[in-house]
Amino acid sequence: MTACGHKILHFGPGAFFRAFCLPVFQRLNDTHAAALSVSAVSLKTPSIRDRLAAAGWRYHCVEQSEKGIRAQEITCLHEIIFAPDEPERVLALFLNSDLSLVTLTITEKGYCAHPHTGMLAPQHPDIIHDISCPDRPVSAIGFLVAGLRLRWQNGLPGLTILNCDNLSENGKLLQSAVCTLAAAQDSALASWIDESCIFPSSVVDRIVPAVTQEDIDTARKAGIDDPCLVLHEPYHQWVIQDTLMHICPIDLTAAGAELAADIIPCVMMKLRCLNAAHSALAYLGSLSGIGTVAEAVRAPHMREFLDCFWTQELIPSFAGPEHYDPHSYCSALLNRFENPSLAHRTLQIASDGSQKLPQRIIAPLMDNLAADRPVFGLCLVLAAWLHFLASRTETGDVIEISDPLAKPLRAAAHSVDPVKAVLGLSAIIPAALATQQRFIDTFSAAYDGLSDHGVAVVLRAVTQSRAG
């Protein structure tokens, strides 16, 4: 790193970070001589550190489109630290005087927050641990608090901490989690963080399918010999709440990020049009044995359902950005979903439903119920999820459930009355929803419809009745 360079500290070096944020930092280095150097922290697994260390921290981002593939080499990654092995090295990075930005892609579950309220969950095992061992934390929130405490004690300025996860008002959520945990240790520290650090919210958008050995072999044949490569679509959108501008010296807009005073309309549109549709295709698709998003939107009954779902339930549920036309936004989404060169697995999207559905499905469902708008499609996605949790596709194949709440969810899905059982899980279905008769009836009807007739018949019936 050069003397004038900036240091970025990142938590969660998964594929999304490597295919979304690092290409932006790389572009700043390549075209603006930014001299950024990134230290990333992996909290749960050493495997990505080990693989990238062997490759000298270099890898390729491979864009896949109908035009073929295009690769960008990433060289701005300086290191990945596996936090459980070297917690003190992670904390020392907070004292680096060149540290200019902290970013996070730790997925919804990494925030140890209640899925509905977004408040830090004090009973989360990682938070219990971090309250009792503040100097040897295990969660990203715990590391942020411990690192910021060091800056505070050493008279260093606050930081810009940028959440890049798919959560509504993700900056506010992060700030609240960090300040809550800090307050549990020292109220003066919590006040310093609140006054000196900024937590801009952001909207991040790029489809990043998990890489398979077959993808690596195909890329090798095309001349990119890299076992650490990541894949992505051409689309890239990063909208950041413009408070970032005040203290962050790195100009992300020079590499394509946009700033907005109010990003809520953009977040709503992304979560409720893209991600809600993704979850619908993930559960309805995997239940009926459809392996990828591109295959799902090629099936006429799925595509017609999606069209109704967007038009009648999702788009009316929010106020989008002024300059966007939600209908053209959704037709552009359909083009992105159709990208045949992108094998985006329905099972990949189906993971962690307990953390994703509250914002994608349950929030618009509650808004539509309150405004007396249609909710059948939203209930159908929840019903498909509940069938999915019973771990079998319609053809009897076993589904592996990956979710931090897998145990209670599987128990609910296998109980005598799965609908009633899931309605009793307040971590997933808020009490204000679980008691609404219109919701209970529609959800039960959707669940029974899937049990009695299967996905294809139910989807055809929905689209026919809506068209008529």
Ligand code: CS2
């Ligand atoms: C997907 C997202 O896995 C999922 O839940 O819906 O990762 C989606 O691909 C991205 O948000 C696209 O920006």
